[in-house]
Amino acid sequence: MKQTKGVSTNDFDYLRQLVGEHTAVVLSAEKIYLAELHLQPIAESTGFAAIAELVAHLQTQPFNNLHVQTIEALVTNETLFFRDRHPFEALKQYILPELIEKRAIERSLNIWCAGCSNGQEPYSIAMLIREHFPLLTNWSVRLIASDFSTKVLARAQKGHYNQLEIKRGLPKNLRDKYFHRLDNSWQIKEEIRQMAEFHQLNLMQSWSSLPEIDVIFLRNVLIYYDIATKKALLTKVKQQLRTDGYLFLGSAETTINLDGSFKQVSFNKSICYQLHNV
Ligand SMILES: C[S@@+](CC[C@H](N)C(=O)[O-])C[C@H]1O[C@@H](n2cnc3c(N)ncnc32)[C@H](O)[C@@H]1O
Numbered sequence: 001m002k003q004t005k006g007v008s009t010n011d012f013d014y015l016r017q018l019v020g021e022h023t024a025v026v027l028s029a030e031k032i033y034l035a036e037l038h039l040q041p042i043a044e045s046t047g048f049a050a051i052a053e054l055v056a057h058l059q060t061q062p063f064n065n066l067h068v069q070t071i072e073a074l075v076t077n078e079t080l081f082f083r084d085r086h087p088f089e090a091l092k093q094y095i096l097p098e099l100i101e102k103r104a105i106e107r108s109l110n111i112w113c114a115g116c117s118n119g120q121e122p123y124s125i126a127m128l129i130r131e132h133f134p135l136l137t138n139w140s141v142r143l144i145a146s147d148f149s150t151k152v153l154a155r156a157q158k159g160h161y162n163q164l165e166i167k168r169g170l171p172k173n174l175r176d177k178y179f180h181r182l183d184n185s186w187q188i189k190e191e192i193r194q195m196a197e198f199h200q201l202n203l204m205q206s207w208s209s210l211p212e213i214d215v216i217f218l219r220n221v222l223i224y225y226d227i228a229t230k231k232a233l234l235t236k237v238k239q240q241l242r243t244d245g246y247l248f249l250g251s252a253e254t255t256i257n258l259d260g261s262f263k264q265v266s267f268n269k270s271i272c273y274q275l276h277n278v
Contacts, residue, residue, distance in 0.1 A: 007035045011055040015039075018058070018067060019074050023148055024204050025224040027074060038073040042066075072149045076224070079117040081169035082124045083219070086270035087248045091125070091215070092132050094267045095246050099214055100135065102244065108140040112213045112240075114203060115221035116145035119156025119196070120169070123188055125217070126195040127174050144210065146201035157198045159188030203233060212242050220250035227258070234259040238275065247273040 007015075015035055016027045027034070035051065043054040046066060058067055082088050103109060113122045122145035129136055129143075147153050166175060166186045179186040201207070203221070216237060222230050237247060238261055247262065249255070255262040255273050262273040 006040070006051045007032055007055075008052065011035075011052060014055060014059060015070070015074060019071050022067075022071050023075060023202065024226075024229045025075050026226050031074075034074050034076075039070065042069055042073055069151075072151045075149065077117045077149070077152050078220070079120045080165075081120045082171075083121065083169060084251050085169075086268065087217070087219070087272065088124060088128055090267035090270035090272060092128055095215060095272075096129075096133055100133070103139075103214070107138070108142075109136070109215075110142045110144065110211050110213045111215045111217070112210065113143075113145040113217045114201075115218065116147050116156060116198070117152050118161075118165070119145065119152075119159060119198070120161075120165070121145070121217060121219065122156070122196040122198075123159065123192060124169075126192045127178055129195065130178070130192060131174070141195075142211065143196045144199065144213075145196050146199045148200065148202040150200055153198050153200055156196075157193075159193045161186050161188075203236075204229075207236055207240055210240060212245075213240050214242050214245045216241055216245065216247045219248055220253070222249060222253045230258050234262070238262075241275065243275055244278050245274070249273065 009029075009032075012027075012029075012032045012035055019025050019027055039051045039054060043049070043051050046054065048054040048057065054066075054070070058070060061067075099109060111125060113125070116122050122143055126143055129141065145156060147156070160182075161179075162185050166179070175186065178189050178192050180189060199209070201209070218233075218237065222233065225233065234255055238259070241247060246265070247255075249272075254264075256264075261276055263276050263278075264271050265274050
């Protein structure tokens, strides 16, 4: 059997299936390096000499916390503050001003970051709101951030970032205004932290706990799914989005050829999506 630095192709096939069944994330064959990189520490901390032993153990056990840890270690959490910049510009210049006008009577807005990873995306939105929309302090604004992974949610909820993370995408003026400096890291201030609510939500399961949403950030999540899952997810998005709401996807993602109910809307360099009937 082919063995690659401790992870056989058979073991990786089992791991791929485990991740796919739980999250729908498709791990292609070349992602075997993820297993090599991330599973050794889990194997060691749980008393297994090698990844192969960890995998053999997982295969004989009913689904438990070790399976969850393994899945979380294999799913990509790459994120940064104000990722791709343009969606946040569109939100600031066009979308929030438009929605504030439209919702002036109800004075309420729901924004959802689906697949929020370590929190940089929802906190970018929170800082943008605090900086540019003081009027919203008197509104009911729900900034909902969700992920299937309790590991990333725990980090997101803390709002504590290392030097490398803080340097990625966050302008210095916002860093100095909204973070406390600790020894070698940064803690987001409570006024921003409490603007976001974090929930565990597996996108493959029910969304019934969510309200209707005005703006959905579902960025850099669809790329990990197969076509059938992307389509199924966009059908759920359609039901969750207010009829005049906006959907943001990642820069390598689109609804085109997946779901004809969405139209592309461009704001300068940013593309987002709305339902056709708007
Ligand atoms: C690459 S990160 C993107 C983070 C952020 N949206 C961004 O664009 O910077 C993808 C996130 O989606 C989450 N994710 C993947 N599959 C999921 C699922 N089935 N349910 C909920 N979250 C999922 C992962 O845990 C990860 O944190």
